[in-house]
Structures are given as C-alpha cells and as structure tokens.
Amino acid sequence: MRRNPTVMLLIDTSRVFGREVFRGVTRYSHLHGPWVFLNTLPFYDESAGNLPRLDTTDIDGLIVMTPNRRIIEQAVRTGLPIVVKGLKGPVPGVPNFISDNIETGQRAAQHLLSLGLRHLAYCGYQGISWSKERAEGFVQRAVDQGIEPRICQRPLSREKCDWPNERRILVEWLKSLPKLGGVMAAKDDRGQRLIEACRTAGIRVPDEVAVIGVDNDEIICEQANPSLSSIVRNCDEAGYSAAELLHRWMAGENVRENNVVIRPTEVVSRQSTDTLAIKDREVAEAVRFIRQAAARPLTVEDVVETIAISRRRLDQKFCQLLGHPIHQEITLSRVERIARLLLETNRSVTQIGYDLGFHGPDHIGRYFRRHKGTSPTDFRHRYGHKA
Numbered sequence: 001m002r003r004n005p006t007v008m009l010l011i012d013t014s015r016v017f018g019r020e021v022f023r024g025v026t027r028y029s030h031l032h033g034p035w036v037f038l039n040t041l042p043f044y045d046e047s048a049g050n051l052p053r054l055d056t057t058d059i060d061g062l063i064v065m066t067p068n069r070r071i072i073e074q075a076v077r078t079g080l081p082i083v084v085k086g087l088k089g090p091v092p093g094v095p096n097f098i099s100d101n102i103e104t105g106q107r108a109a110q111h112l113l114s115l116g117l118r119h120l121a122y123c124g125y126q127g128i129s130w131s132k133e134r135a136e137g138f139v140q141r142a143v144d145q146g147i148e149p150r151i152c153q154r155p156l157s158r159e160k161c162d163w164p165n166e167r168r169i170l171v172e173w174l175k176s177l178p179k180l181g182g183v184m185a186a187k188d189d190r191g192q193r194l195i196e197a198c199r200t201a202g203i204r205v206p207d208e209v210a211v212i213g214v215d216n217d218e219i220i221c222e223q224a225n226p227s228l229s230s231i232v233r234n235c236d237e238a239g240y241s242a243a244e245l246l247h248r249w250m251a252g253e254n255v256r257e258n259n260v261v262i263r264p265t266e267v268v269s270r271q272s273t274d275t276l277a278i279k280d281r282e283v284a285e286a287v288r289f290i291r292q293a294a295a296r297p298l299t300v301e302d303v304v305e306t307i308a309i310s311r312r313r314l315d316q317k318f319c320q321l322l323g324h325p326i327h328q329e330i331t332l333s334r335v336e337r338i339a340r341l342l343l344e345t346n347r348s349v350t351q352i353g354y355d356l357g358f359h360g361p362d363h364i365g366r367y368f369r370r371h372k373g374t375s376p377t378d379f380r381h382r383y384g385h386k387a
Contacts, residue, residue: 005060005250008038010075012066016188016217021097024239032247037274043057061246063239065097082250083242083260088129095245096254097238099262101130105137107231107264108212112182113323114332116209116278116287119181123194125168126153131186132213138184145323154190165194179208180277188213188220191228193207195272199225206275207281218267226271231264238380239263250324265372266339267380282307283317287329294333297357300326301368335371338364342380349376 009025012018038059061081063074064281071086076082076091085097088383105122112120122138124131134149144341151290152173155168157221165372174197185191191213198205205211205226213221216230241260249255289306290298303326304311314326322329334356341352 003249004034004036006036006038006058006244008060009063010071011039015215016219018065019232020235021065021239021242022064022234024241025243026239026248027070027236028240028243030045032244038082041209045345048079061250063242063246064229068319070305081246083246087130090259093256095249095257096259097241097242097262098259099130099133099233100264102137104140104231104264105134106141107137107139107267108134108184109138109149109232111212111229111231111267111269111273112184112210113141114329115273115275117180117182117210118147118277119178120147121150121152121177121181121183122186122358123173123183123190123192124186127311128186128386134184134186138205141373144229150383156180166193167197167200170194171201174198174201174203174209177209181208182210182212182273184210185211185213188217188228188230190213191230191272192220192224195224195226207273207297210273210277211276212273214264214265218265220269226274229270229273230268232266232268232319233262234265234382235262256274260323261368265374267336268343269340280317280321281310283321286314286318286326290326291333294330294337297355298330298334303330309351331371335368338376339372339379342376347382352376 009022011022013022029037051224059078059080060077062075062083064082066072066086072084072087074093076084076094083095083097084091090096090098090183109120120138120142122135124135127232131153134157139149140152152170170193175195175356183194185194191211194211195205198209198211203209211228212234213228213230216232221228221230245255245258245260276287278287286303286307290303293302300313302313304314307314315359318326318329332379337356338352341347342349349364350361353361356364358364358367368379374382
C-alpha cells in the first residue's frame with residue numbers, strides 16, 4: 001500500500017494571514033490527498049535554540065511561513081521539497097510565497113481616493129520590507145492623482161515601541177495631518193492602534209480621518225471602534241497553490257522556479273471608511289446617487305439626468321476628482337454591492353443576480369468574473385461567507 005505523504009507545516013497561525021494559508025493547504029489535501037500533517041506551535045524561542053525537529057526520514061515535504069530565520073534556514077537545508085516565505089526577499093532555488101505589496105498599497109489608496117479624500121497618509125513599520133513596499137504602492141497611486149502622502153513609520157528603538165510611547169507619537173502625527181483625510185495602516189493591528197490613537201487625539205473616525213488596514217482579520221477589525229475597513233488578500237488560494245506545487249515536487253517534477261503570488265482581491269468596507277468627502281457638489285451628488293442606486297442597472301445617462309450639468313463636464317470632473325470616469329464608478333459600485341451580498345448574506349448567486357437586475361446566474365457570473373477575475377461562488381467560498 002502506498003504511504004500517504006507526510007508534510008510538516010511551519011506556519012504562524014496567530015494571525016489570519018497564516019490561518020487562511022493553512023486552510024488552503026488543508027483544502028488541497030482533502031481533494032488530492034490525504035496527507036499526514038505534522039504541525040508545530042507558531043512561535044519558537046531562538047535564544048534557547050528551541051527549534052522543531054526536522055527528521056528527513058519521516059517528512060516528505062514542508063511549507064514554511066514563520067518569522068524565525070533559523071527555522072527557515074534549517075528547513076531549506078534539509079533538501080526536501082519545500083515552499084517557503086523568505087523574510088527579506090525570496091529564498092533562492094525553491095518555490096516562494098511572494099506578496100504583491102505594491103498592488104496592495106495601490107488598492108488601499110484607490111479605495112480612499114474613491115471616497116473623495118485628497119489628503120492621504122501611510123502608517124507602517126520602519127525597516128520591514130513588506131511595509132516599505134506597501135508604502136511605495138500607496139505613494140505611487142496617490143502621486144498619480146497629484147497627491148503627496150505623508151508617511152509615519154514605527155520607531156525601531158525598543159523603548160519607543162511600547163504602546164504608551166507609540167500612542168504619544170501617533171497622536172502627535174495624526175494631529176499634524178489635514179482633516180478630511182485617509183490613512184492606510186500597514187496591517188490590521190496597526191489600523192486598530194491608529195483608531196485608538198485617533199480617539200486619544202479627539203479625531204473622529206471616519207468623519208475627520210478614514211482608516212483602512214490589510215488582511216481583513218475579522219477579530220481585529222470588528223474589535224476596533226469604529227470597525228476597521230480592510231483589504232482581503234488571496235491567502236486561502238495561495239495555500240492551495242503552495243500545496244499543489246509541493247505535491248508536484250514530491251512527485252518528482254522540477255518546480256524550483258515556480259512561486260505563489262499573494263495578491264489583494266477585495267476591500268471589505270466597514271465604519272472606518274464610511275464617508276464621502278467630495279467638495280464638488282455635482283460630483284458628490286452623482287456618486288451618492290450611483291451608490292444608492294447600485295441595486296439596479298444604471299447608465300451614464302441615468303446619472304447625468306439627476307445632475308444639471310453636461311455629460312462631458314461631469315465625466316471630466318469624475319476623472320479629475322476620483323481618477324476614473326462615470327461608467328467606471330457605476331461598475332465599481334455594482335461589483336461592490338454584489339461582493340457585499342456574497343460575503344454578508346445567505347442569498348444564492350441566482351437570487352442576488354435577480355435582485356440586482358441581472359438576467360440570471362450566467363449574466364451576473366460573467367459580469368462579476370470580468371471585474372474580479374473569479375466567479376461569485378469561488379469569491380464567496382474564499383473570502384467570506386461560511387454558512
């Protein structure tokens with residue numbers, strides 16, 4: 001009888017990023033295994049040398065996502081099939097998890113820009129490569145719209161990193177920002193801290209500052225007050241793809257040059273960005289009409305009829321203030337409405353389609369896939385609704 005593969009998972013599951021990757025690996029095993037999993041605790045004491053035992057006679061492959069450099073190096077040295085996430089860039093000669101942090105930063109900036117916010121800022125971590133890359137993407141998108149964002153990085157010195165000191169630093173920084181602005185936090189933890197610092201500073205979220213995080217850790221996002229909007233990434237899908245690569249390598253195929261890309265997929269809007277700060281009255285009225293009417297099919301003519309202005313002039317204003325024309329705002333609002341119904345309700349795809357004026361499941365499926373790159377059913381399965 002052929003032995004089931006034994007795979008060691010060295011994955012930090014203390015945050016949703018690792019848990020979703022773990023979920024994707026498990027899903028692949030259920031469909032193409034079964035595999036025998038060896039799991040370890042998420043944290044290790046480097047100073048005591050408390051590393052997990054990697055007995056290569058009992059393990060067929062590894063998936064490694066841990067902040068512990070020694071574990072990564074030890075795992076790669078086994079020579080076993082492996083998929084790994086490097087700390088400061090890809091590990092040469094093996095498949096890697098690669099995060100598209102540039103696109104993540106761009107997606108956050110675009111969400112804040114879509115609210116009409118013209119003062120943007122980024123709050124991240126100094127000396128952390130993924131935080132730096134997200135800042136770069138955020139700045140790129142903002143500069144494209146003629147906006148120069150302000151940047152705040154977490155201090156490196158240990159005595160300045162405790163929360164009382166950090167809160168004081170964040171409060172001072174937040175008070176220096178123009179009102180009616182938007183801030184991207186490097187991750188959800190950072191976003192929650194920003195909201196706490198805003199409360200200390202007497203700054204109202206989202207009325208004076210809108211805040212968005214990354215990874216959509218529901219526990220953190222819902223614990224924040226007001227609740228934190230966040231960017232979803234395809235971590236479940238990445239886990240599934242990593243398991244598939246590992247399986248191919250364990251079967252003898254050369255996959256050393258392949259990588260698994262983790263990309264942003266969706267913004268989950270909550271109270272922290274529930275605002276619309278567009279000073280131009282005509283554009284603000286048009287956007288408000290589009291978003292309120294997103295449950296039915298809309299045309300550009302429908303929008304223009306509600307505003308006493310020519311179509312050409314209104315389109316110019318949209319491009320100037322929001323960075324896209326009217327028809328794209330209609331599409332974004334319709335797709336966002338579909339996504340929220342998929343994530344927040346039990347309604348079937350067919351029912352959602354009819355409710356929103358589509359002609360059937362094929363119609364809404366094609367529309368959603370064209371703009372999201374995945375079917376409504378797969379989107380619901382991967383990113384939200386668990387019922």
